[in-house]
Amino acid sequence: MKKYSFKNDYSEGCHPNILEALIKTNLNQQSGYGDDDYSNEARELIKNKINDPNADIHFVSGGTQANLLVISSILRPHESVISAETGHIFTNETGAIEATGHKIHGIVTDDGKLRPEHIQSVLDSHTNRPHQLKQKLVYVSNSTEIGTIYQKQEIKELYEFCKSNDLYLFLDGARLGQSLTSEINDLTLEDVATLTDVFYLGGTKNGALLGEAIVITNDKLKEDFGFHIKQKGALLAKGRLLGIQFLELMKNDLYFDLAKHSNVQAMKIKSAFQDKVFQFLSETFTNQIFPILNNYQIEKLSQNFDFYVWKKIDSESSAIRLITSWATSDEIVEDFINEIKAL
Amino acid sequence: MKKYSFKNDYSEGCHPNILEALIKTNLNQQSGYGDDDYSNEARELIKNKINDPNADIHFVSGGTQANLLVISSILRPHESVISAETGHIFTNETGAIEATGHKIHGIVTDDGKLRPEHIQSVLDSHTNRPHQLKQKLVYVSNSTEIGTIYQKQEIKELYEFCKSNDLYLFLDGARLGQSLTSEINDLTLEDVATLTDVFYLGGTKNGALLGEAIVITNDKLKEDFGFHIKQKGALLAKGRLLGIQFLELMKNDLYFDLAKHSNVQAMKIKSAFQDKVFQFLSETFTNQIFPILNNYQIEKLSQNFDFYVWKKIDSESSAIRLITSWATSDEIVEDFINEIKAL
Amino acid sequence: MKKYSFKNDYSEGCHPNILEALIKTNLNQQSGYGDDDYSNEARELIKNKINDPNADIHFVSGGTQANLLVISSILRPHESVISAETGHIFTNETGAIEATGHKIHGIVTDDGKLRPEHIQSVLDSHTNRPHQLKQKLVYVSNSTEIGTIYQKQEIKELYEFCKSNDLYLFLDGARLGQSLTSEINDLTLEDVATLTDVFYLGGTKNGALLGEAIVITNDKLKEDFGFHIKQKGALLAKGRLLGIQFLELMKNDLYFDLAKHSNVQAMKIKSAFQDKVFQFLSETFTNQIFPILNNYQIEKLSQNFDFYVWKKIDSESSAIRLITSWATSDEIVEDFINEIKAL
């Protein structure tokens, strides 16, 4: 029998509502390239939720694609982007951003979160113009790659700092659902739209087969974005596939229900580890947790479950990464908690 | 009531078998990024059909993506690619190839097909090294963007010319199914694999929701291709979506049945026009036809059907483009033919 | 004894005034990177000559460098440039422009000169947005690569067309001196500045060791240009080398005297061929001429002189290219004319 995998949140297909919608709409003829009825309807739902009828919304296949599209569409050749060193663009996208010609200034942080002082330090060390790059964009992720989230006040300070320093703020929302439904969150989707220049809502890690919804709220960044999508090979002929999914996810807040479910399942597992007084690599309140186990315990849990050994702590112990998803059932969580209790 | 559209072959969703397979496999946990069971099984089916167990096969979302990936992975900065001016990469991909740093030498042809003498002429006018580019790759499409197809002897001559001139041959198969099932075709899929260095099988225009299968047969082009896929934002987390579709399309030759169906429907319509002694912009035997109609006839047909007016011939008449697909029903074709008869 | 070469206009070093100035200034300490006294003084002279105190002027090493800098600084990723197929950027710069990510639309012309209708035809065939590139820049050379020049009315029409179509006009002046001192010229340097958005004055082919002076007159193109120069490796630490040369060339109109000298020498040779009723590949009035000779005559002239056989006309004859320069002496011209007379 196959082990259950906590390796990531994209191991299954998609939420059943999406499959149903695909079936129901399958033979309706539609315009190609994102100008279909479903995509347009999905755009309206998102605009309503962020209360911005003028936002531009583009659906693309995945996070790396969204990141390289947004960043390369904004920056001129001599401009650069600032990110945490843990940022997905800095370390896990095979140089996708640099391949479009732009440097990423990587910043060491404690918790994966950028703060104004981090950005200021980059600006301060890049004053020797024209021998050094001009910083123009700040990239953050929410939730971050290590499971932490931004509070409203933190995003607000970042955004205001950016506006004072002629920088754009871009928020990677590959796991935006999880961050906005975290028990410690105080941001709304509308806040995210108001306090950034561009962001995206991740579908791939929250119940879709594929798809991220890029939302551009700053007028200066809207022009000609469609050209970039096509040029980078990101324009699907059957854009309906993306539109139908976001339509289903946005209807009745399914998107947030699925994200919350994944958080809740992770928090249950977290509690079980806490009850046994395990330590964690970082304190998280979303669908990723990083408990530290000794080698024997890791081996034991590995017998029935799959997960990544994330970071070696010492010769005796390591942090593991456990990720839950919209599809993680109560039954599986219960089984796993029983194994934790038995450690 | 909505008009029926002959505008393209990606107006509907996908073949029902695919939807069934998506439902059946939905909750099976799978590895991400194309290393799932379905993708691996689909790869095996393709390898069998081309009789090359060592081929490397990668599934990506669309044609522009496949084109830019293959071309940019092959060429070094000072190397260029040769294409017909009607080639999709030359004119309809928003400069996707140039955006990766490479020039396309566009060649005027009668019928969208490259011949050795075309390539020779480019080589002859680029001998002033290092002031001129080094040509390294030839790009062809089958069927071409204007519906014509290559005969086996033609591809063979091209391939041999390329081998004699240290050039790679890349075949864009966005509509490969249609070409291989055309009534005048004498190529097999195995021939295509043997007589090129790399090609792809298009799914988007032949019954899939999205997806092209890149097949690399030349060992020199295989190394590290996965890095390029990731870097260009083309690596789907849920690669299973592509694998499942190609698995269904390859099983029992569904791929070829669907392509043939689209050809047959187009040929029926072509006959109807021929019966009325209409002329055509080019002679095609695939799922695209370009009859020349007068303005009145165009207006008349437009009342119940959608299509592109492709090229103005004179003030009185234009060529229109009609495309059929795997989903074009006999009933629709019959209705349309009746309208042709009534012209 | 070595043959005299008419192969190009960069076979010798530089005008003696420049060497003298290098010696005289050699040990003066100066700021680096183009902010030295000589460069600033040279900028003032040029601004005076074009009657534009607000022009931005940057000195760089060569023509390809100037072309790639200007073009890549202007265009966003999805924008393209239009050029004659004979344009230096299209065919003789090893894909330098495409290497910065941008397509050049090459246009077939009779005489190397672009006209509004050429540009209009590109615009007309690129209306399928976002699947096709957005044209943003027009590139012309004066004199052209085949020795022809633009009349004032022609440049004016081009510029006005560009302004009406949201296009920038860039003039490559690698041989601008020769064009402006041609016997048929009616343009002034100030006209060139007024009727383009950016252009450059070529030094390399007119008496300098190296150097082109890029002049940006359109305010929108001025910002941050220095960053591009540095990024592309074009910023000389000892920018004084370029400044000193342009200072000498601009003083007392040496630049124009040298250019005129090269034209006059070519025209004398042209007359000698005309006297013998030779035909020419194109009619030129600058320092390049393309007489058509039979094979025997070519062999004969080759005994004492070097030149390129430019284009085969038929099995019996070819056009040759003869280029004169600031350094071509009266004596040499006389010798050569004597050989022509003897043919």
Place this chain on the structure above:
Amino acid sequence: MKKYSFKNDYSEGCHPNILEALIKTNLNQQSGYGDDDYSNEARELIKNKINDPNADIHFVSGGTQANLLVISSILRPHESVISAETGHIFTNETGAIEATGHKIHGIVTDDGKLRPEHIQSVLDSHTNRPHQLKQKLVYVSNSTEIGTIYQKQEIKELYEFCKSNDLYLFLDGARLGQSLTSEINDLTLEDVATLTDVFYLGGTKNGALLGEAIVITNDKLKEDFGFHIKQKGALLAKGRLLGIQFLELMKNDLYFDLAKHSNVQAMKIKSAFQDKVFQFLSETFTNQIFPILNNYQIEKLSQNFDFYVWKKIDSESSAIRLITSWATSDEIVEDFINEIKAL
């Protein structure tokens, strides 16, 4: 009266021998683009000095140009380069390397020097293929940007580590003369050639008007390099300008004499500071020194001399940077030392 500047080693023109050679050769006609007699002769001298008749040698204008040419010619799109964070390419070239599509992994070091363990740590954190870049090149400078130099054993260990890990080693020799003539140096030019795959000899900072000599010793990196030079706008029409200079510099070891002179002048000043028990930011034995002075002392020295205040140490004191050159006279050094003594 103007202050004497210790700001850098490119404030003056060039060594008088070079000016003399320019005058003497000025009217000799030569082939363009680096294929002139002087360039070829200079190549021979360099090949002799490194004892490698098969080396490929290319002359280009400056350091940033050399760096971007070498790196972009070597790396494929998914490959990256490793450098110290103080490396010129990482921080002072306006993103020139990233503009060619490649990430630089920046490493924090104590002394500007890379060691095998630094490189190993990058390799260790990039094992998640294809989601992370493939490291292919190591970039070092000698002397480094902070004036330190490599010992032979250190370069040897680096080179062997690179060979064991399928990495190329590239040495930026913008100040190679200074490093090889430092009092603590134990490397020869031949060692540098043997223990790297490619390096360059800097002329700009050692008595030339401009120019760096790129030396490629690894056969795999030689092919087609000339195309890259042209494409990046780095191929001078009058390549003789570079050839003549390197010919003069290489003759009778003028290159090394000039470099040694600059070192000696710096060491005299260093001694004067040491005599007064000043501290230094780093211990250097080349032509750059970084003494730490209090604010009053800095102001005092600034009255007659120009230099950069390099790094603030605390509110009371800063490190300044003093650079000497081939042109720094004994008299100036004596004057400056007198001022130090008087502090």
